[in-house]
Amino acid sequence: MAATAAFRLHPAAFFSVHPREAGTKKPLHHCPPHRILVPRRACLLRAKSSNGLPQMGASFGNTNEAVPAEVIDGRPAGDGPPEQGGSTVSITVVGASGDLAKKKIFPALFALFYEDCLPEHFTVFGYARSKMNDEELRTMISTTLTCRIDKRENCGDKMEQFLQRCFYQSGQYNTEEGFAELDRKLKEKEEGRLPNRLFYLSIPPNIFVDVVRSASRTASSSTGWTRFIVEKPFGRDSESSGELTRSLKKYLAEEQIFRIDHYLGKELVENLSVLRFSNLVFEPLWSRNYIRNVQLIFSEDFGTEGRGGYFDNYGIIRDIMQNHLLQILALFAMETPVSLDAEDIRNEKVKVLRSMRQLKVEDVVVGQYKGHTRGGRSFPGYADDPTVPKGSVTPTFAAAALFIDNARWDGVPFLMKAGKALHTRRAEIRVQFRRVPGNLYRRNIGTDLDKATNELVLRVQPDEAIYLKINNKVPGLGMRLDRSNLNLLYSERYRREIPDAYERLLLDAIEGERRLFIRSDELDAAWAIFTPVLRELEDRRVAPELYPYGSRGPVGAHYLAANYNVRWGDITGDDGSF
Ligand SMILES: NC(=O)C1=CN([C@@H]2O[C@H](COP(=O)(O)OP(=O)(O)OC[C@H]3O[C@@H](n4cnc5c(N)ncnc54)[C@H](OP(=O)(O)O)[C@@H]3O)[C@@H](O)[C@H]2O)C=CC1
Numbered sequence: 001m002a003a004t005a006a007f008r009l010h011p012a013a014f015f016s017v018h019p020r021e022a023g024t025k026k027p028l029h030h031c032p033p034h035r036i037l038v039p040r041r042a043c044l045l046r047a048k049s050s051n052g053l054p055q056m057g058a059s060f061g062n063t064n065e066a067v068p069a070e071v072i073d074g075r076p077a078g079d080g081p082p083e084q085g086g087s088t089v090s091i092t093v094v095g096a097s098g099d100l101a102k103k104k105i106f107p108a109l110f111a112l113f114y115e116d117c118l119p120e121h122f123t124v125f126g127y128a129r130s131k132m133n134d135e136e137l138r139t140m141i142s143t144t145l146t147c148r149i150d151k152r153e154n155c156g157d158k159m160e161q162f163l164q165r166c167f168y169q170s171g172q173y174n175t176e177e178g179f180a181e182l183d184r185k186l187k188e189k190e191e192g193r194l195p196n197r198l199f200y201l202s203i204p205p206n207i208f209v210d211v212v213r214s215a216s217r218t219a220s221s222s223t224g225w226t227r228f229i230v231e232k233p234f235g236r237d238s239e240s241s242g243e244l245t246r247s248l249k250k251y252l253a254e255e256q257i258f259r260i261d262h263y264l265g266k267e268l269v270e271n272l273s274v275l276r277f278s279n280l281v282f283e284p285l286w287s288r289n290y291i292r293n294v295q296l297i298f299s300e301d302f303g304t305e306g307r308g309g310y311f312d313n314y315g316i317i318r319d320i321m322q323n324h325l326l327q328i329l330a331l332f333a334m335e336t337p338v339s340l341d342a343e344d345i346r347n348e349k350v351k352v353l354r355s356m357r358q359l360k361v362e363d364v365v366v367g368q369y370k371g372h373t374r375g376g377r378s379f380p381g382y383a384d385d386p387t388v389p390k391g392s393v394t395p396t397f398a399a400a401a402l403f404i405d406n407a408r409w410d411g412v413p414f415l416m417k418a419g420k421a422l423h424t425r426r427a428e429i430r431v432q433f434r435r436v437p438g439n440l441y442r443r444n445i446g447t448d449l450d451k452a453t454n455e456l457v458l459r460v461q462p463d464e465a466i467y468l469k470i471n472n473k474v475p476g477l478g479m480r481l482d483r484s485n486l487n488l489l490y491s492e493r494y495r496r497e498i499p500d501a502y503e504r505l506l507l508d509a510i511e512g513e514r515r516l517f518i519r520s521d522e523l524d525a526a527w528a529i530f531t532p533v534l535r536e537l538e539d540r541r542v543a544p545e546l547y548p549y550g551s552r553g554p555v556g557a558h559y560l561a562a563n564y565n566v567r568w569g570d571i572t573g574d575d576g577s578f
C-alpha cells in the first residue's frame with residue numbers, strides 16, 4: 001500500500017536519479033523508497049554530488065564558522081562539472097575497532113549495500129590506532145554483518161562483494177601522518193572520479209577535535225564534499241558543548257557537521273510527524289486543550305556493563321534525556337513547519353526548545369541501581385563495576401517534569417523517565433488526553449474518571465506499534481464499559497523488516513539530508529534546559545535513590561508524577577478494564 005502511494009506521488013522515487021531526471025536511468029528495485037511524502041533521494045544517488053544546492057544554501061543560515069565563505073559543504077564553491085567517470089563516496093569509520101563501529105556502523109553500511117542504496121562507486125575505510133590489515137578488518141566486520149531476515153538469496157555473495165570494498169588504515173588521532181596516508185589510499189580507490197568523503201567519528205568525545213583537525217586538513221576532498229558525522233555526547237553542559245562547537249567550526253562549516261542522534265532515525269520517531277501532520281483526527285487535539293500530559297519513557301533491562309567508565313562521566317540525564325528524549329519531545333511539540341525541508345523542521349524544533357523552562361531540581365528524581373539476586377542469579381549493582389569510581393552518585397535512572405511555556409502547551413507536564421537495569425526494555429511516547437466533560441457514562445466508569453481518558457501510545461521499541469486506548473461497550477444486553485486498544489502493530493501490518501536507525505542516518509548523511517541531524521542552535525537550546533539542574537545535582541552530590549537491578553525503578557518517580565496529577569502510563573498497563 002505504502003509503496004503504491006509513494007509511486008503515485010513520486011514515480012521518480014524508484015529511479016536511481018533525481019526526480020527531474022527520472023526515466024533516464026534504470027530503477028533500483030531493491031532499495032525501497034523509505035519515505036512516502038518526501039521525494040526522498042534515498043537510493044536516488046545522482047551522478048553529481050548528492051548535496052543539491054538548495055540544501056547547501058539553507059544550511060548556511062546557521063553557520064558562524066571560520067571556514068571561508070567560498071567553501072560550501074567542504075567543497076570550494078563554483079566547482080566545475082564532475083570529472084569524467086562520475087562521482088564516488090568514500091566512507092571512513094574513525095574508531096573502526098570500537099564497539100559502535102562493529103555493532104552498528106559496518107552492519108548498517110552493509111545493509112545499505114545489500115539494498116542497493118549505496119552509490120555504484122563507494123569505498124569503506126576503517127581507521128583506528130589498532131594494528132590491522134585489510135583482511136583482519138574484513139574478518140572483524142564479517143562477524144557482525146547480517147542479511148535481512150526475509151532470507152534473500154545471494155547473501156553470502158553480497159557480503160563478500162561488500163567486504164572487498166572495505167579497507168583499513170591504522171594511525172593516530174592527533175597527528176596528520178595517518179590521515180595523510182589515508183588520503184593517499186582514498187585517492188587511489190577514487191580512480192579519478194569526483195571524490196566525496198564522509199567521516200564517521202565513532203570515537204570517544206575527547207578526541208573529536210583532534211580527528212577533525214587532522215582529517216579536515218589532510219584528507220578532505222579537494223573537489224567534492226566532505227562531511228563529518230559526530231557521535232554524542234556533544235559536551236557535558238552548555239559551556240563544554242559551546243566549546244566543542246566552536247572548536248569544530250574552526251575546521252568545518254556547520255553544514256559539514258552531522259551531529260547524530262540515532263533516536264531520530266528510528267521508524268516510529270519518523271512516523272511521529274506523519275501521524276500528526278497527515279491525519280486530521282490528531283492535529284486538532286494536539287494542545288493543552290485536549291492533552292493532559294505527555295510521557296517519554298526509556299528503559300533498558302541491562303546495566304552499564306562494560307561502559308561504566310564512559311557512563312560515570314555522563315549519567316542517564318546526559319546519556320538519554322538531554323538528547324534522545326528531548327529530540328522526540330521537540331518533534332512532538334513543535335508547530336507545523338513551513339515544509340519538510342531540514343531547515344524548516346529544525347527551525348520549529350529550536351523554537352519549541354527555546355520555549356521550554358529550565359528544569360528545576362525539585363522536578364527531578366534520580367536513582368542508581370544496586371545489586372540484586374533473582375532466581376538464584378546475581379545481578380551486579382552500578383557501583384560494583386570496577387570502572388565506576390567508589391562512592392559514585394551518578395544517576396542510572398532519572399524522572400523529570402518539563403514544561404513548554406508557549407500558547408499551545410502552557411501548563412501541560414511533559415514527563416520523562418529513563419533508566420538502566422530496569423525490568424524491561426522499552427521506549428515509548430504516551431499521550432494522555434483530558435476527561436470527557438459531563439461524561440454520560442460516568443456511572444459505568446466509577447469514581448476514577450482519569451482511568452477512562454484516551455491514551456495514545458507510540459511504542460518506539462520493541463515491537464513498534466501505535467495504539468489508541470478507547471472506551472467501548474462490552475457486548476451484551478447490559479451496559480458495561482471496557483477499555484480497548486485500536487492497534488497498529490507494525491509486525492502484523494508490514495511483513496518487511498524495519499531498517500536500523502543507523503541505516504537511515506548514514507544514507508541521509510551521504511545524501512546531504514540534514515533533517516534528522518542536530519543543528520548547533522538546537523544543541524545550545526537543549527543544553528540550556530538541563531545544564532543548571534545537572535550542575536546543582538553534581539555540586540550538591542545529591543544521593544540517588546537506590547533501586548534493585550531488574551525492578552521498576554525508584555518510587556520517587558511516582559511521587560514526582562503525582563505532584564502533577566499524573567500516573568505513569570507504563571505502570572497502569574494497557575489492557576485494564578474498569
Ligand atoms: N557503543 C554504543 O552503543 C554507543 C556509542 N556512542 C558513542 O559513539 C562513540 C564510539 O563509541 P564506542 O565504539 O562505544 O567507543 P569505544 O570506547 O569502543 O572507542 C572506539 C575506538 O576509539 C579508540 N579509543 C578508545 N578510547 C580511546 C582513548 N581514550 N583515546 C584514543 N582512542 C581511544 C579505540 O580504538 P583504537 O585503540 O584502535 O584507536 C576504540 O576502539 C562514542 O562517542 C560514544 O559515546 C553513542 C551511542 C551508543
Ligand SMILES: O=C1O[C@H](COP(=O)(O)O)[C@@H](O)[C@H](O)[C@H]1O
Pocket residue numbers: 262300319320427
Ligand atoms: O545512545 C545511547 O543509546 C543506547 C540505547 O539505544 P537503543 O537504540 O538500543 O535503544 C543506550 O544503551 C546508550 O547508553 C546510549 O549511550
